[in-house]
Amino acid sequence: MSLPLFETEAQPPEIIDKGAVLLRGFAAASELRWMGAVQALQAHAAFRVMQVPGGKSMSVAITNAGDWGWISDVNGYRYSAVDPLTDKPWPAIPVFLHEQAVAAAASAGYPGFAPDACLINRYQPGTRMGLHRDQDEADFAAPIVSVSLGLPCTFLWGGLARQNPVKRLVLTHGDVLVWGGPTRLVFHGVSPLKEGLHHLLGSERWNLTFRMAKRAL
Numbered sequence: 001m002s003l004p005l006f007e008t009e010a011q012p013p014e015i016i017d018k019g020a021v022l023l024r025g026f027a028a029a030s031e032l033r034w035m036g037a038v039q040a041l042q043a044h045a046a047f048r049v050m051q052v053p054g055g056k057s058m059s060v061a062i063t064n065a066g067d068w069g070w071i072s073d074v075n076g077y078r079y080s081a082v083d084p085l086t087d088k089p090w091p092a093i094p095v096f097l098h099e100q101a102v103a104a105a106a107s108a109g110y111p112g113f114a115p116d117a118c119l120i121n122r123y124q125p126g127t128r129m130g131l132h133r134d135q136d137e138a139d140f141a142a143p144i145v146s147v148s149l150g151l152p153c154t155f156l157w158g159g160l161a162r163q164n165p166v167k168r169l170v171l172t173h174g175d176v177l178v179w180g181g182p183t184r185l186v187f188h189g190v191s192p193l194k195e196g197l198h199h200l201l202g203s204e205r206w207n208l209t210f211r212m213a214k215r216a217l
Ligand SMILES: O=C(O)CCC(=O)C(=O)O
Pocket: 119, 121, 129, 134, 146, 155, 188, 189, 190, 207, 209
């Protein structure tokens, strides 16, 4: 057995639950391309904090790329073809990011992934995401591909019912978590981000979530 040269090198896939695979460090080798792409995207579609039904605000700031962007307002959660801030289509998913998401899905046992939506979440210290499941997509046959950049977080991995026990996973820069099949509708969330300083992203964590929102597998 040889040890990886760098801590950030891709590691063998870890199965964390049925249908759920953690690809540690998958995006680390091309971290600058990932970060450059997000920086370019947010110049077209800025990060913003959206309201949730009931009138409160989300904790994280979000933006989107792709044919469909996930949005939230007082009326509910849905996918929209246009950015409500500009009424213009969301920027396209950059080709390299799309290819990487497809490759990550394939490595996790999900060939044929063709994401038409990429939600980008920006976390700052103290921000979090409550337990929820990704259920606004038209079809649940396709997996979710979730990429972590910047500060580490504690990811909450629950079960198919909200009250099921929750496992805690530390996700770090470059990790890609893919889930689908029997755990496609699992409850998950992110604990409040701890203070820290990442060498590239400072005090932020970015998460990119690739999904097939309207397209079927
Ligand atoms: O930030 C994360 O790792 C998870 C994000 C998430 O669950 C979502 O956007 O639906």
